[in-house]
Amino acid sequence: MTPDLPIVMGKIVSRLPYVNPADAPAPVREALQAAQPLNFFRIMAHAETAFPDWMRWGGTLLKDLALDPLLREIAILRVARLSDVRYEWVQHAPIARSVGATDEMIHALGRDQINADCFSPDQRTVLQFTTEVVRDVRPSDEAATALTGLLSPREVVELLMVIGQYMMIARVAAATDLELDKPMGASVYGTGG
Template sequence: MPRIPYPSPENLSPVVRERLAGNPPNVTRMLVGASEPVYLGFGALAQGLMKGSPLDPKLRELAILRVGYISNCKYELFQHEPFGRFVGLTDDQLAAIKAGDAASPSLDEQQSAVLRFVDDIVLNVRPGDETLAGVRAFLSDSDVIDLIMVTGNYMTVCRFLETTGIEVDEDAIDWNAYTAAK
């Protein structure tokens, strides 16, 4: 049972209520409790990061999963471990991400740099100059900014999930359907 109750659909605007059609995941059921501008704005940011950013999906999922592991956020990991596999991360890479093992032979140099960068952002807020330079050696400045936004967004998501006590869904999101939808 969540620590904050899921909002009642009859208390929501028609625009927001429409988003609840079709049995959405529990995170969506709770997010609709935010004010409408916050809910819609957050959704636009999340969609931009997941579907609009040119950042390599493997690197995006590496960042999301690392934030989830550091945050010990079961819901986030339940949803994104399958998506990490969907975009091509291997079990060995997932184990390295979980352990924070940037030296793992399962990670290439770019993935190792991203893992160090995400750890530095989450644990220190301001990454060190060397860590930032390490990731900039592989990514455009635009991709670095997207990576920062993904990391920060999922720090927010994990804190939202853990604070509200959202229950893990029975099934993970159908990532094939999600990626096919506009």
Template sequence: MSQRHEAARPTRPRLEPLPEEQWDPRTRELLAAAPHDPEGGIPNIFTTLVRHPDLYEQFMPFGGQLLGAGRLPGDVRELLILRTARNTGSRYEWGRHLPLARAAGVTEADIDRIGEGPEAPGWTDLRRHLIRAADELHREATLSDTTWESLAEHFDEAELIEIAMLVGQYHMVAFFLNATGVELEPGVDSTGFAEGRVGT
């Protein structure tokens, strides 16, 4: 299964980021509000997705709600996103979220064991349940009763909804990134990412 996955992965971008000289006034306005890197550049995900400006315009508020205004603690959110990045084989998603995970308090030890899955030694019970939730959603498109009940001991109804929606959102983002071949920007750290999916 992982061999088929790797064979389908583009070796170069199928869609290049839209060059600035091709930005029309609407594109310029849309990208002005996009998150910028510290050096002022706009990440490739946005300059590629903006090739579909109507979709971009609707996507950004939803993604922003989950990423910047969601109810989940930052470390929980980023742990779920990083496991999803590993499950979907998305180096771009992994690399862009590593610094966010570190800033949110995900430890280097936890980052190192993300690829090992929920049975890796060293997880707290809660983080083990979160990794298992990401895996179950990836494989089965649902959560087992055991995982749901374990998470319900720590999260309220809205947060449980958000866990499922967050993992689904970052699957969708990974599908876009992988299918179009969006490349990680030079200098962005993707340490710890292993090629291929871990959740088969």
């Protein structure tokens, strides 16, 4: 997966049907209508009782954290790369740009170059920690110590929440053969960051 590949729409047919908002229960319909019409949301809407709260949770992770939005987005792109899930990458590369990621950073992430010069030492610390959480579950003492020297306990937990959320999203997208949507960028969440 690299950000240089063209987006090919409709190559795969999802393993699950997409929820039609008109046929959904009121809380699901309202949550879908409040969001952009992404295929991922229309798959997640099958979990009728969890979906409205899950949408609020996702919004909180993208708008209401102490964690720096750029650190959040490079962690999300790292999860997408390690999970080899193009859907997540396509949606979050523009969001990352909207909060300050450079093309050089995005290309380096796509090539697994988390120690590239385009990243600050703090960003490298977050990327290493994210890598170890995704690959090993428990990060090394070295990675954890470096991160706790950089971020507050609140920010560490928020980063872990982001990593976990986007690992789940990657797995749902992969397991359902989710069809790619056009990138919505930051507009998908109604914010630039």
